[in-house]
Amino acid sequence: MNDAPLLSVDDLRTEIRTARGPLRAVDGVSFTVRPGEMFGIVGESGSGKSVLGRTVMGLYTSGPAMTVTGKVVLDGTDVHALDDAGRRRLWRSRVGMVFQDPGTALNPVKRVGRHLTEAMRGLSRAAARDRAEELLRLVGIPEPRRRLRQYPHELSGGMRQRVVIAVALAGEPSLLIADEPTTALDVTVQKQILDLLGRLQAELGTAIILISHDLAVVAGRADRVAVMYAGRLAELAPAGELFDSPRHPYTEALLASVPRLGDPPHSVLRTIDGAPPDMAAPPDGCRFAPRCRHASPACAAPPEFAADGARAVACHHPVDLGGA
Amino acid sequence: MARDLVKRLIELALVLVIVSMGTFALVDLMPSDPAVVVLGEGHTAAEYAAQRHSMGLDDALPVRYGHWVGDALTGDLGKSFIPPNSDVGGRVAAALPVSAELAVLALLMALVVAIPLAMWSAYRAGGVVDRAVGAVTFGVLSVPSFLAGMLFIALFAQRLGWFPRLEWSRIGDGLGGNLYHAFLPALTIALMEAATFTRVLRGDLITTLQEDFILSAKAKGMTPLHVLFHDALRPSSLSLVTLMGISLGRLIGSTVIVEYLFALPGMGTLIIGAADQGDVPMVQGAVLVIALIYVLVNAVIDLSYGRLDPRIRRAHV
Ligand SMILES: Nc1ncnc2c1ncn2[C@@H]1O[C@H](COP(=O)(O)OP(=O)(O)OP(=O)(O)O)[C@@H](O)[C@H]1O
Ligand code: SF4
Ligand SMILES: [Mg+2]
Numbered sequence: 001m002n003d004a005p006l007l008s009v010d011d012l013r014t015e016i017r018t019a020r021g022p023l024r025a026v027d028g029v030s031f032t033v034r035p036g037e038m039f040g041i042v043g044e045s046g047s048g049k050s051v052l053g054r055t056v057m058g059l060y061t062s063g064p065a066m067t068v069t070g071k072v073v074l075d076g077t078d079v080h081a082l083d084d085a086g087r088r089r090l091w092r093s094r095v096g097m098v099f100q101d102p103g104t105a106l107n108p109v110k111r112v113g114r115h116l117t118e119a120m121r122g123l124s125r126a127a128a129r130d131r132a133e134e135l136l137r138l139v140g141i142p143e144p145r146r147r148l149r150q151y152p153h154e155l156s157g158g159m160r161q162r163v164v165i166a167v168a169l170a171g172e173p174s175l176l177i178a179d180e181p182t183t184a185l186d187v188t189v190q191k192q193i194l195d196l197l198g199r200l201q202a203e204l205g206t207a208i209i210l211i212s213h214d215l216a217v218v219a220g221r222a223d224r225v226a227v228m229y230a231g232r233l234a235e236l237a238p239a240g241e242l243f244d245s246p247r248h249p250y251t252e253a254l255l256a257s258v259p260r261l262g263d264p265p266h267s268v269l270r271t272i273d274g275a276p277p278d279m280a281a282p283p284d285g286c287r288f289a290p291r292c293r294h295a296s297p298a299c300a301a302p303p304e305f306a307a308d309g310a311r312a313v314a315c316h317h318p319v320d321l322g323g324a
Numbered sequence: 325m326a327r328d329l330v331k332r333l334i335e336l337a338l339v340l341v342i343v344s345m346g347t348f349a350l351v352d353l354m355p356s357d358p359a360v361v362v363l364g365e366g367h368t369a370a371e372y373a374a375q376r377h378s379m380g381l382d383d384a385l386p387v388r389y390g391h392w393v394g395d396a397l398t399g400d401l402g403k404s405f406i407p408p409n410s411d412v413g414g415r416v417a418a419a420l421p422v423s424a425e426l427a428v429l430a431l432l433m434a435l436v437v438a439i440p441l442a443m444w445s446a447y448r449a450g451g452v453v454d455r456a457v458g459a460v461t462f463g464v465l466s467v468p469s470f471l472a473g474m475l476f477i478a479l480f481a482q483r484l485g486w487f488p489r490l491e492w493s494r495i496g497d498g499l500g501g502n503l504y505h506a507f508l509p510a511l512t513i514a515l516m517e518a519a520t521f522t523r524v525l526r527g528d529l530i531t532t533l534q535e536d537f538i539l540s541a542k543a544k545g546m547t548p549l550h551v552l553f554h555d556a557l558r559p560s561s562l563s564l565v566t567l568m569g570i571s572l573g574r575l576i577g578s579t580v581i582v583e584y585l586f587a588l589p590g591m592g593t594l595i596i597g598a599a600d601q602g603d604v605p606m607v608q609g610a611v612l613v614i615a616l617i618y619v620l621v622n623a624v625i626d627l628s629y630g631r632l633d634p635r636i637r638r639a640h641v
Binding site for chain 2: 054057059064088089090091092093096097099100101104105106107108109110118119151153164167168170171
């Protein structure tokens, strides 16, 4: 694996214009993703993960509804400097997106085959169908030829999500952004879909950004994990190090709230006290301060996202290495 | 599917029975006395009684209804009361194509205008075009169609001389001439329909455009036009199609004012004239045919929902 990043995100900000005034859903986020890497992004609901994913992909750009600043470079291309046609070319061939709810991500009036073939260029009808069939086989759908003629509602949730993944893979992208790909699925199916993503990453060498509100989804699969809180990155670290020795108090609290296998049955689920801030009017200084048990007067100033080797953390009083 | 169809046909038959009863009873309530209409002024009481008897007016309402429907089922809608006592069926057959053509043409015109306008408005909701279209459609909806018709005649027919007025040319005499004559009246009718269609479709499109599958279509690099026509239009068209069904049936009978303005020999003219003269069989026959078309069109619309949305197809079986 070479070290030149496939994707680099630099001080990205997405400010959405809402009825209640501007809302900084993404507020100064920087990270890189290496070719073929599985990169996890974890954070509570509303922390800006979806907006981040969509802005990285260029689906959200500056316009009447929002303002985007900062830089996203994918494979040497500045995503937000492209014109509309250039961005469509990028989406057709370099980056794909897997959505949260496969029940709504497929058009109910279009057959599976059409979803797969309509973005293919320069292929005859028969060749496009063969390619679509191959894609369905790739994502582990049995009887692919028959599935091509079915409508989304005729498939189970898991099968639908496989179709969504196949659609995202159609252009042989070097990056796949999977935004909560298993949240809407049954527990048994969740693991199958995550295993599939892992297999695709290994077999095709596709880099994957795996977004989830659930640390357990990312654990054991991601190479590196970024923890997001209220529009900003709190911490970024290789997955193993993050789980073994969280440095940000928020990461620490998140880890403590994940039920462990060793917990006695029916033990009370630990959650983080307090609620995430109102994104339309976030607190000055560290946004986690109201919920942080390490908070001090210094935290009234926003902490810097400071890199230290392979890790980075945004906290004035990071948790000691080796555990608190 | 077959059972579904049988169920539909039974429903349809029931609706038709109710509609025909309504038509028959309604006209029976007309203030004029059919026997008087036929006899004219100056008749004796005996003549009057004999006439009533020969017309079957002595029979109870259900009996008369039975005779009428029985004849109608064999295609006989009776004869006009008014000399030359022409065949109702024949008169309706002559007037119907005019109204049907106007209605269909008007709907097509309305769609051609409404679909792109609604798409543009919805795609850039709240933008300049959206607000302009909103204002114009609102304005159009508040203009009665006779005013629009008079305006069109004054401008396009009289001042500019682009279109004829007070003439009709049948399709049989050449499509070009026919369309040329039908254009202005159809446009007059289309105006209000286009405004309604635009508003309804715009609203549904805005809802559809928020759906994940629209974003996922964009995310695989489809152009905005492709997304609008291939992804958004069909799921957004259920209300529009319903509305079209209602409009088509309604327009065939209610283009009266426009037919009158342009002196067109359509169903509106036929019914108004007949009602005015107390020509009961003519009114009954014409109204029955319109009701029949209305019911059939809407049955077809009902079936088309399954084509528009495959999820509905399954729900029916
Ligand atoms: N189109 C929009 N208009 C207004 N506000 C928005 C819009 N999209 C997102 N937001 C706001 O931006 C913030 C971040 O939303 P986002 O969907 O990115 O969160 P998330 O981390 O993906 O959460 P979830 O786990 O619920 O998916 C939220 O406060 C949300 O209300
Ligand atoms: S900066 Fe202060 S308040 Fe914020 S997480 Fe660190 S210790 Fe807690
Ligand atoms: Mg989300």
